[in-house]
Amino acid sequence: MNYYISEELNDIKEICAEIAEKYIVPIRAELDEENRFPREIMKIMAESDLLGIYIPEEYGGSAEMFGGGSMALSVATEELSRACGGIAVSYAANALGAMPILISGSDEQKKKYLPDLASGAKLAAFALTEPEAGSDAGGVKTKAIKDGDHYVLNGTKQWITNGGEAQIYTVIALTDPSRGARGLSAFIVEEGTPGFSYGKKEDKMGIRASATRELIFEDCRIQEENLISREGYGFIVAMKTLNRSRPGVASQAVGIAQGALDEAAKYASERKQFGQRIDSFQGIQFMLADMATQVEAARALTYSVARMIDAGEKKYDKESAMAKVFASDVAMKVSTDAVQILGGYGYMKEYPVEKMMRDAKITQIYEGTNQIQRSVIASALIKETAARRK
Amino acid sequence: MRIVVAVKQVPDTAEVRIDEERGTLIREGIPSILNPFDAYALEEAFKWRDELGGTVIVVSMGPPQAEAVLREAVSMGADEAVLLSDRAFAGADTWATSHTLATAVEKIGDIDIVLTGKQAIDGDTAQTGPSIAASLDWPQITFVGKVRELTGKHIIAERYVEGGSEVIKSSLPVVVTVLKDANIPRLPSLKGKMKARKIEIPVWGKDDLELSEGEVGLDGSPTRVVSIATPEIFTDGQIHHGEPEELAKLMADSLLGTEVS
Numbered sequence: 001m002n003y004y005i006s007e008e009l010n011d012i013k014e015i016c017a018e019i020a021e022k023y024i025v026p027i028r029a030e031l032d033e034e035n036r037f038p039r040e041i042m043k044i045m046a047e048s049d050l051l052g053i054y055i056p057e058e059y060g061g062s063a064e065m066f067g068g069g070s071m072a073l074s075v076a077t078e079e080l081s082r083a084c085g086g087i088a089v090s091y092a093a094n095a096l097g098a099m100p101i102l103i104s105g106s107d108e109q110k111k112k113y114l115p116d117l118a119s120g121a122k123l124a125a126f127a128l129t130e131p132e133a134g135s136d137a138g139g140v141k142t143k144a145i146k147d148g149d150h151y152v153l154n155g156t157k158q159w160i161t162n163g164g165e166a167q168i169y170t171v172i173a174l175t176d177p178s179r180g181a182r183g184l185s186a187f188i189v190e191e192g193t194p195g196f197s198y199g200k201k202e203d204k205m206g207i208r209a210s211a212t213r214e215l216i217f218e219d220c221r222i223q224e225e226n227l228i229s230r231e232g233y234g235f236i237v238a239m240k241t242l243n244r245s246r247p248g249v250a251s252q253a254v255g256i257a258q259g260a261l262d263e264a265a266k267y268a269s270e271r272k273q274f275g276q277r278i279d280s281f282q283g284i285q286f287m288l289a290d291m292a293t294q295v296e297a298a299r300a301l302t303y304s305v306a307r308m309i310d311a312g313e314k315k316y317d318k319e320s321a322m323a324k325v326f327a328s329d330v331a332m333k334v335s336t337d338a339v340q341i342l343g344g345y346g347y348m349k350e351y352p353v354e355k356m357m358r359d360a361k362i363t364q365i366y367e368g369t370n371q372i373q374r375s376v377i378a379s380a381l382i383k384e385t386a387a388r389r390k
Numbered sequence: 391m392r393i394v395v396a397v398k399q400v401p402d403t404a405e406v407r408i409d410e411e412r413g414t415l416i417r418e419g420i421p422s423i424l425n426p427f428d429a430y431a432l433e434e435a436f437k438w439r440d441e442l443g444g445t446v447i448v449v450s451m452g453p454p455q456a457e458a459v460l461r462e463a464v465s466m467g468a469d470e471a472v473l474l475s476d477r478a479f480a481g482a483d484t485w486a487t488s489h490t491l492a493t494a495v496e497k498i499g500d501i502d503i504v505l506t507g508k509q510a511i512d513g514d515t516a517q518t519g520p521s522i523a524a525s526l527d528w529p530q531i532t533f534v535g536k537v538r539e540l541t542g543k544h545i546i547a548e549r550y551v552e553g554g555s556e557v558i559k560s561s562l563p564v565v566v567t568v569l570k571d572a573n574i575p576r577l578p579s580l581k582g583k584m585k586a587r588k589i590e591i592p593v594w595g596k597d598d599l600e601l602s603e604g605e606v607g608l609d610g611s612p613t614r615v616v617s618i619a620t621p622e623i624f625t626d627g628q629i630h631h632g633e634p635e636e637l638a639k640l641m642a643d644s645l646l647g648t649e650v651s
């Protein structure tokens with residue numbers, strides 16, 4: 001389907017497709033097997049100017065050229081995900097880590113951190129999740145207690161994408177433990193700060209090329225200018241960040257689904273059983289037709305939300321949740337069906353679809369489970385309905 | 391450092407069909423690409439430009455549509471581009487082509503190095519690079535697998551030749567033809583692609599280069615391709631039928647007879 005994207009967005013698509021074909025496809029199985037972060041590919045992406053496409057020109061990026069950056073990120077993430085969901089999430093999580101600074105940071109913070117992220121000299125990560133704070137962000141236990149012109153951080157962050165690989169971390173911590181979610185604040189913590197170390201590296205089911213690690217803060221002192229926005233605004237910063245980044249997860253899901261569909265259609269056109277190509281059987285044809293339709297619907301919804309954000313719309317939490325929920329469910333369904341079409345071969349590691357199926361699963365879970373997304377959608381719907389009744 | 395990279399637009403595959411009557415390649419319906427070896431010449435130019443500072447100017451001789459490979463080179467990092475295109479250039483052999491390219495190098499002026507790929511995948515002559523050097527009366531280093539050193543004054547490069555390598559030091563200006571061992575060509579960047587779309591590429595013809603009819607195109611070409619053909623593939627197999635024992639003996643005798651050991 002033609003979405004009439006601009007020439008500039010098409011440049012992003014072409015470059016990502018070339019990186020995917022030349023550099024990602026040949027090593028994706030190896031990175032998956034070895035649980036290895038794609039440093040060399042992140043470097044190539046940086047050299048191709050892909051790391052600054054959502055950052056304004058003023059801070060070293062090129063977001064204006066793409067009409068804001070949300071579509072740019074979506075197009076890039078989708079194209080990379082077609083080849084490898086793990087590498088794509090490393091790319092997207094970098095943007096997620098930068099987002100709190102971009103959305104709520106001061107001009108000084110933007111000037112200090114964004115240029116290095118736009119050039120790829122440094123990578124970023126976003127740290128919200130903790131053992132007891134998953135869907136319930138209000139369960140954060142990590143504390144940031146004011147001490148003179150410093151904050152002292154203590155606690156552990158869990159499952160942090162790009163953890164151990166990033167140099168700049170945006171961390172949500174409690175400045176006022178008595179106020180729950182309203183006592184949360186957002187901070188910038190740089191790698192190498194005394195008291196900040198890395199813990200357990202996770203061994204995951206999918207997206208294994210991405211790094212997922214614990215962050216440990218033990219009397220980690222950071223200067224007060226590293227506070228993003230104001231004390232008590234951490235929850236809002238986190239929610240704004242996640243609303244903005246959800247189309248990225250949706251795009252990752254669309255890409256994984258497209259990759260799986262491509263593999264299934266190709267295989268069905270080559271595989272012969274009962275003396276004919278299996279794509280001549282209606283059973284396979286109908287599966288492929290449904291898969292293609294679902295992928296297109298997921299993409300259309302995702303692009304619509306990304307365009308909405310780029311157009312300057314302020315409220316898009318419902319739509320952003322819809323794109324994430326729908327696209328990730330499609331990715332799971334389509335990748336599972338792709339394995340089915342490839343049959344026994346699909347179950348083997350020689351073919352990429354089993355990895356796509358493993359990679360797809362996480363898109364239903366992270367950045368807010370699909371159940372949480374449905375709650376977001378429903379509560380927005382209920383509010384809209386109530387407003388109409390007045 | 392001012393570097394010219396001479397590039398060629400070629401058909402996408404080495405398996406293009408041949409028009410045996412005319413002795414030319416049938417190009418219709420075959421997508422055109424940047425000659426793959428030229429990508430290594432470009433990367434070598436970018437690498438040294440990035441290290442030493444300077445300008446990379448990419449030049450191609452060809453029909454108007456050859457502009458596409460120049461834009462591709464700009465998207466990868468070339469600073470400037472010039473297309474040499476004129477009806478009078480048609481039918482040029484390697485001598486006329488390199489004479490035209492060499493004249494363009496002189497017109498651009500103040501060039502330290504001309505880089506090209508070791509050969510083009512369509513003609514496969516590997517003559518254009520050396521012939522540019524001859525036309526300019528510059529030294530040349532061909533089949534370079536590694537540039538060890540480059541300064542404003544000299545170059546030290548390794549030529550990969552059959553059975554070993556030769557290390558050559560030359561003064562500048564110089565013509566160098568590059569092998570794929572030299573580097574890994576970079577991909578186009580976003581900023582490069584934007585620049586490639588906007589850049590104005592001057593087109594120089596015979597008159598711009600102050601060349602006469604007799605120096606360019608078919609008239610300026612001392613050689614002609616007399617014929618061109620695909621080599622026939624000979625298959626010399628035999629088919630025998632019989633019992634396994636008989637066939638095994640037949641095969642053993644046959645192998646012994648040909649003295650295969």
